[in-house]
Amino acid sequence: MKRLGIAILLLCAWALPVSAHHSFTAEFDINKPITLTGTITMVRWSNPHGWIYIDVKGEDGKVVNWAFETAAANALYRRGTRPEDFPAGAQITIDGFLARNGTPTATSGKATFANGKTITIGAGAVAGESK
Amino acid sequence: MRMKMALVTFALAALITAALAPSLTASARPAAQADASPTNNLPNPYRTVANYFKLPDGREWGSTSAVEIDKDGRSIWVGERCGTNSCAGSNLPSILKFDPSGKLVKSFGEGLLLFPHGIFVDRDGNVWVTDGQDDAPRPQGTAANTLFGPPPGATRGNQVFKFSPDGKLLMTLGTRGGAAAPGYFYQPNDVLVAPNGTIFVSEGHGGANSRILKFSKDGKLLKMWGTKGSGGGQLDGPHALAMDSRGRLFVGDRSNNRIVIFDQDGKQLDVWRQFSRPSGIYIDKRDVMYVADSESESVSRNHDGWKRGIRIGSARDGSVTAFIPDPVDKATGTSAAEGVAADADGNVYGAEVGPKAVKKYVRAAATQTTAQTIPRTSDGKPDLQGIWKRAAMPDFGMLPYLPAAAAKQRDNFAQRTTADPLAECFLAGVPRIMYLDYPFQVFQTRDAVAFTFAWQQVFRLIYTNGTKASTPLPFWMGDSRGRWDGDTLVVDVTNHNDQTWFNDRGDYHSDALRVTERYTLVDRDTIRYEATIEDPKVFARPWTMTTPLVRQANNTMGRILEHQCRADMEEARGDFKPDARTWYRKDAPPVKPFPAAQGSAAETPSAPERTLPRMADGKPDISGFTEADAGGANWGFEPHHEPFTPGGRGVLIDPKSGGMPYQDWARAERQDRYANPARGYDDPTAHCFPGGVPRSLYVPSPFYIIQTPTHVVILLERMSWRIIPLDRRTHLPDTIRLWQGDSIGRWDGDTLVVETTNLNGKTWLNEVGDVISYAATVVERFTPVSGNTIQYQATVSDPVVFTRPWTIAMPLKRNPKGELLEVACLEDNQDLLHLKDVRDGSVK
Numbered sequence: 001m002k003r004l005g006i007a008i009l010l011l012c013a014w015a016l017p018v019s020a021h022h023s024f025t026a027e028f029d030i031n032k033p034i035t036l037t038g039t040i041t042m043v044r045w046s047n048p049h050g051w052i053y054i055d056v057k058g059e060d061g062k063v064v065n066w067a068f069e070t071a072a073a074n075a076l077y078r079r080g081t082r083p084e085d086f087p088a089g090a091q092i093t094i095d096g097f098l099a100r101n102g103t104p105t106a107t108s109g110k111a112t113f114a115n116g117k118t119i120t121i122g123a124g125a126v127a128g129e130s131k
Numbered sequence: 132m133r134m135k136m137a138l139v140t141f142a143l144a145a146l147i148t149a150a151l152a153p154s155l156t157a158s159a160r161p162a163a164q165a166d167a168s169p170t171n172n173l174p175n176p177y178r179t180v181a182n183y184f185k186l187p188d189g190r191e192w193g194s195t196s197a198v199e200i201d202k203d204g205r206s207i208w209v210g211e212r213c214g215t216n217s218c219a220g221s222n223l224p225s226i227l228k229f230d231p232s233g234k235l236v237k238s239f240g241e242g243l244l245l246f247p248h249g250i251f252v253d254r255d256g257n258v259w260v261t262d263g264q265d266d267a268p269r270p271q272g273t274a275a276n277t278l279f280g281p282p283p284g285a286t287r288g289n290q291v292f293k294f295s296p297d298g299k300l301l302m303t304l305g306t307r308g309g310a311a312a313p314g315y316f317y318q319p320n321d322v323l324v325a326p327n328g329t330i331f332v333s334e335g336h337g338g339a340n341s342r343i344l345k346f347s348k349d350g351k352l353l354k355m356w357g358t359k360g361s362g363g364g365q366l367d368g369p370h371a372l373a374m375d376s377r378g379r380l381f382v383g384d385r386s387n388n389r390i391v392i393f394d395q396d397g398k399q400l401d402v403w404r405q406f407s408r409p410s411g412i413y414i415d416k417r418d419v420m421y422v423a424d425s426e427s428e429s430v431s432r433n434h435d436g437w438k439r440g441i442r443i444g445s446a447r448d449g450s451v452t453a454f455i456p457d458p459v460d461k462a463t464g465t466s467a468a469e470g471v472a473a474d475a476d477g478n479v480y481g482a483e484v485g486p487k488a489v490k491k492y493v494r495a496a497a498t499q500t501t502a503q504t505i506p507r508t509s510d511g512k513p514d515l516q517g518i519w520k521r522a523a524m525p526d527f528g529m530l531p532y533l534p535a536a537a538a539k540q541r542d543n544f545a546q547r548t549t550a551d552p553l554a555e556c557f558l559a560g561v562p563r564i565m566y567l568d569y570p571f572q573v574f575q576t577r578d579a580v581a582f583t584f585a586w587q588q589v590f591r592l593i594y595t596n597g598t599k600a601s602t603p604l605p606f607w608m609g610d611s612r613g614r615w616d617g618d619t620l621v622v623d624v625t626n627h628n629d630q631t632w633f634n635d636r637g638d639y640h641s642d643a644l645r646v647t648e649r650y651t652l653v654d655r656d657t658i659r660y661e662a663t664i665e666d667p668k669v670f671a672r673p674w675t676m677t678t679p680l681v682r683q684a685n686n687t688m689g690r691i692l693e694h695q696c697r698a699d700m701e702e703a704r705g706d707f708k709p710d711a712r713t714w715y716r717k718d719a720p721p722v723k724p725f726p727a728a729q730g731s732a733a734e735t736p737s738a739p740e741r742t743l744p745r746m747a748d749g750k751p752d753i754s755g756f757t758e759a760d761a762g763g764a765n766w767g768f769e770p771h772h773e774p775f776t777p778g779g780r781g782v783l784i785d786p787k788s789g790g791m792p793y794q795d796w797a798r799a800e801r802q803d804r805y806a807n808p809a810r811g812y813d814d815p816t817a818h819c820f821p822g823g824v825p826r827s828l829y830v831p832s833p834f835y836i837i838q839t840p841t842h843v844v845i846l847l848e849r850m851s852w853r854i855i856p857l858d859r860r861t862h863l864p865d866t867i868r869l870w871q872g873d874s875i876g877r878w879d880g881d882t883l884v885v886e887t888t889n890l891n892g893k894t895w896l897n898e899v900g901d902v903i904s905y906a907a908t909v910v911e912r913f914t915p916v917s918g919n920t921i922q923y924q925a926t927v928s929d930p931v932v933f934t935r936p937w938t939i940a941m942p943l944k945r946n947p948k949g950e951l952l953e954v955a956c957l958e959d960n961q962d963l964l965h966l967k968d969v970r971d972g973s974v975k
Contacts, residue, residue, distance in 0.1 A: 024898060026811020027965050044961075045604075047954040048832070048849065051961060069962070074848065074952040075831070077604065100808055101968030 028069075028107045032098035036066055036106075040090050045073045045083045052086055052108070052121065054094065068094045068108040070121040081119055090114070096122070170405050171438045173454040177479060177492035183233045184489050190214065190223070195489050196411070196469040197250035197260060198482035202296070203522040204475030205231040205657075205679060209482060209489055210247025210260055216484065219245050219266055226250075226260060226294065228526075231474070231679050232659055233491075236526045239298030245288040249321030249333075249372070250470075256296040261319040263336055265289045265309050279339045280311025289316050291332055304332065304350055315344055315352075323372040323380070324348075325395065333369035333382060335359065341366040343382065343397065356397035361387050364399060371470075373412040373420070375446040383409030385426070388434045403449050407437045410469040411482070420446040421479060423471040429462040439467045441481055441492070455479070455492055476656075505618075505652045508575060509747065513618050513652040515573045515580065516839070518683040518691055521566040521660070525676035530638055536669040543637025551635050556587055556696035557958045558607035558850070560631025561624045561646050562662040562676070564589060570683050570691045572854065574837045574844050576754065580613055580620065581837045581844055585691045588821060588851040588871070592835055592951055593622055600625050605642055606953040607631060620650040630958075633664075633676075641668035656682035689859055693869050697957055698820045698893075707818055712796070713892040713931070715868040715905035722906040725928050725936055743881065743915050746838060751881045751915040754838040756949030759923070760942045761829035765897045768939055782829075784924070785938040797902045797932040804900025812970040814895050817963055819956035821851040821870035823894030824887045824909050825925040829941065835951050843876055843883060849954045855885050862888045868905060870894065883913040906931040919945040 038054035050070040055063050070076060073083075086092070091114045099105035109122045184207070186192060197210030207229045213221035224238035225247045240247070240260070248263030265281045265288035281289055289309025293302035305316040318336035325331070328348030335341035342357035343366070357366040371383030379400060380393045388408045392401040406412075408431060411423035420443070427437040439462070444451035457467035468481025468490070479492040506514040532540060543550055553559060559567060569586040578596040583589075593611040600610040603626075610626035624646040632639050649661040658680040665673045701707040744752040763771065763779025769790050770781035786792060793801065804810045816822055822830050827847050837844040845853040855876040863873045873889035892905030907929035914922045921943040928936040 024811075026808040026969055027962055044959065046959040047952075048956055049962060067961070072832070072954070073604075074954060077602070077952065099965050101965045103965075103968075105965060 027099060028097045029100050034098055034106055035095040037093040040086050040088050040092055041065060043083050043086045047074055048072045054092060064104050066104045068096055068106050070108050169437045170451045175455050176453055176494050177455050178495040180491040180493060183491040184229050185233055192487050194484040194487050195482035196484050197247050198470040198472045198480050198489060199250040199252050200472050200474050202252055202256035205522050207480055208250055208252060208258055210250050217246055231657060251322050251324060253324040254326055258294045259322045259324060261291050261322050262288050263318055263320060277339055280317045281309035285309050291319050291322050302350055320370050321372040323374055325374060331372055331380060333372050336368055341369055370410050371412040373414045375414050375418050381412050383412045385409055405451050406442045408434050411471040413472045414446045415473050418446040420444055421471045421473050423468040423481060425465045425467050425469040429464060429466050441468055441471055505655055510577060512615055515652060516575050518570050518572050518686045519680045520570040520683055522679040522681045524566055525678040527634060527638060531671040531674055533671055540637050543639055547635060547637050552631055556700060558589060558955055560607055561609045563631060563633055565660060566678050569694050572691050574839055574842055576837060576839060581846060583852045583854060585694045587696050588693055590846045590852045592846055601950060607955045608953055622648040640666045643668045656684060690854055695870060701818060713904040715892050717866060722930050725930055744918060748840045750878055753913060753915055753921055754836045755945050755947055756833060756835050757943050757945045758833040759829045760944055762941055764829040765831060767899050782939040782941050784940045792934045792937055794932060794934055801900050801902050809970045812966040814898060815893055817966055819960055823870055824872050825911060826894060826896055848951050885911040902932050904929055904931040
């Protein structure tokens with residue numbers, strides 16, 4: 001991770017439920033929570049997961065394009081979220097957990113925009129959280 | 132004894148003929164007769180349909196003798212002589228293909244054939260045509276019948292051509308302009324290709340030659356037989372060829388007023404005269420034989436007393452059972468059909484030289500009822516339900532591309548083997564899904580029509596409830612809204628993405644595509660399908676394609692199966708590996724089921740409200756958009772609170788304690804799947820394969836239930852379906868194994884009980900790896916407890932994995948306003964790449 005020169009904030013391990021069509025714990029690592037701020041480069045509005053790509057500038061000044069997995073596009077849509085909510089170039093802060101495969105990839109919980117607006121982009125709200 | 136046997140055989144043959152040919156009681160002239168008396172007084176059970184086939188505006192019908200049925204059994208091929216009786220000097224296409232509705236769908240052969248005479252479609256669908264004349268000047272004072280070959284100066288004609296179904300010239304037999312013995316051909320009349328590919332050509336149309344030529348499938352001359360004459364082994368104008376199911380070659384020895392039957396090496400087997408003077412012969416798959424006489428009492432006066440027309444009977448025993456007479460009583464030239472063919476439904480087509488027409492003959496009894504007796508639903512709409520498949524690929528021809536789009540299509544074509552979305556088993560889009568070569572099943576209610584396709588278990592949900600597309604999202608399969616225009620279902624398909632193609636040659640569209648489909652039930656077994664394409668970014672103008680959809684009446688299972696294109700592909704290339712413990716194998720030892728008494732205690736749901744919405748048949752209405760309140764079941768059946776994946780309240784209701792009743796090996800397997808990140812790749816849903824039963828209902832994704840009196844169909848948003856027949860009693864044969872199994876449902880009071888077997892054992896029960904195998908029987912109970920809530924239970928009995936049956940339960944919630952979206956999963960599956968990295972050890 002140092003190689004990537006990314007500042008990773010270790011968060012307390014709050015529950016971050018997700019939708020999944022894959023074995024979630026296999027893909028992402030509960031022990032590696034991160035929060036990154038960058039500018040949106042692309043949205044992949046897809047199912048069963050979407051992806052938001054952001055350019056993140058590391059401490060060494062190097063820019064790395066990170067991929068954050070979101071809930072299914074259909075789930076986001078049904079919650080009122082639209083692809084246009086993530087315009088390219090907008091600044092965004094996303095928190096989530098690192099992927100196990102070592103690439104700049106993570107799953108997401110919530111996204112916060114520069115103006116303070118917050119959208120839950122992970123899938124917890126539909127996945128039947130512990131009741 | 133032998134006599135008795137023969138009588139029985141004959142009686143059987145007569146019965147079969149009576150059943151398969153027009154149903155008649157009279158049966159004239161059984162067996163071969165040397166000197167037959169005229170067979171004129173036979174019933175005509177057919178009604179004539181003139182002007183059935185439509186030529187393009189401005190084109191007139193010329194003479195025809197070549198008529199044949201396509202490989203699909205329904206389309207009709209005709210060789211047409213360019214508005215007159217010869218294509219010399221014309222540049223019109225002479226080989227024409229019509230769809231079953233009589234619409235011209237393909238044409239070719241411009242400038243190639245002078246005189247299309249005989250035609251044959253081989254088992255691969257290739258079209259063979261003989262060119263029966265040449266362009267040589269007729270020498271003065273030479274009687275044509277003294278020539279063994281063409282007169283000097285012939286530069287074209289006298290050849291036999293083999294075309295691909297699309298009209299590409301694949302093979303030419305014979306010398307350009309013709310040749311005499313030992314060369315060939317002169318006046319080739321007809322061509323026939325045996326099932327093994329051997330080619331037969333009959334030659335001699337008044338010339339001094341009269342023979343049969345036999346070629347290997349690659350066109351090498353193997354044998355010739357026959358000289359001109361009327362004796363045994365001789366022929367005089369062998370005008371027609373046909374072959375019966377036993378491989379006997381029937382030769383219409385026209386000028387001898389007889390049919391000569393040969394084996395495939397030229398040994399004469401029989402001579403039949405009871406079918407009159409044969410200009411054309413057609414034998415269908417059931418050995419019903421159709422023989423056209425166009426010359427008795429007109430061109431020929433050595434056969435007086437025999438009426439011209441089409442005689443119908445049996446190629447097995449030679450009986451003649453029906454007769455369609457020439458409506459012209461007195462003629463001096465060729466009249467009525469010279470060429471004849473019959474489609475898979477028994478409709479007869481006669482190609483006429485003199486009258487310059489192709490006529491269709493349909494059984495009169497059938498036509499009188501067709502219009503009124505297409506099946507209809509209780510609300511009077513045409514009932515499209517059943518199992519269907521396209522008869523043939525639509526003909527795309529030259530599409531009206533804008534210039535830039537034409538260039539892109541050429542690029543697509545060049546890269547088609549890899550760039551075609553179907554090469555990856557991606558969603559086929561509309562209209563392409565309608566004419567893939569796989570069956571689909573249709574279900575119909577007042578509010579919706581659902582198409583479930585075998586291919587990839589794709590479905591289309593076409594709302595017919597007056598709503599319009601409600602999202603701005605693009606979909607691979609578009610958004611379909613239907614309405615009835617008289618007896619035609621018109622479907623407006625919008626919201627397309629720009630990813631799908633129309634066919635495998637790279638014809639494509641943009642996201643501006645709009646498709647208007649028209650489904651018309653033209654008879655009980657045929658839907659006329661039309662799709663009009665509008666895409667101003669790609670095409671200069673709208674264009675329309677059409678293909679018949681044909682009822683799959685020979686489907687005896689009452690259901691379609693699954694063609695899981697992607698799973699099959701990944702299994703074949705080793706990306707998804709078998710597990711001998713859970714996957715079905717044909718050599719799996721028999722599994723002893725749990726004792727019948729060892730059921731799983733199901734909770735009795737609270738008594739249904741009296742005000743439950745009900746269908747017209749009195750059953751509770753469980754249809755519509757529904758989602759499980761799944762209690763985190765996709766992450767475990769027992770109560771769990773993961774810090775990471777969704778927690779769950781627990782859905783296991785039996786056993787009440789002790790957890791899932793695993794056998795030891797299966798408990799260890801479950802723990803490995805759960806704890807070892809490398810195993811995440813093995814979850815079939817990570818590959819976007821179907822969730823199976825019962826998992827498909829509690830993955831976090833909604834579904835839509837279609838309910839008819841005979842079926843409950845669950846359309847899963849993750850692009851799969853479960854078809855639950857209520858009118859079937861037995862499961863599929865044990866060896867047929869499916870991702871979603873084979874379900875049979877029944878109403879037990881107000882509870883729908885569904886039993887599912889024939890599972891393939893490839894699925895997981897959830898993401899944490901709960902295990903199920905091919906041996907499972909799943910019994911689900913759907914009990915409506917209020918207007919929009921169904922209490923759902925699933926009892927799994929799997930003696931390979933567990934020590935006893937177990938049961939989960941959860942409510943299903945209906946949202947009357949909900950609509951399905953689309954999950955295109957494998958089309959953009961980033962997660963599987965990550966899971967593969969983890970499996971392959973690149974864990975950081």
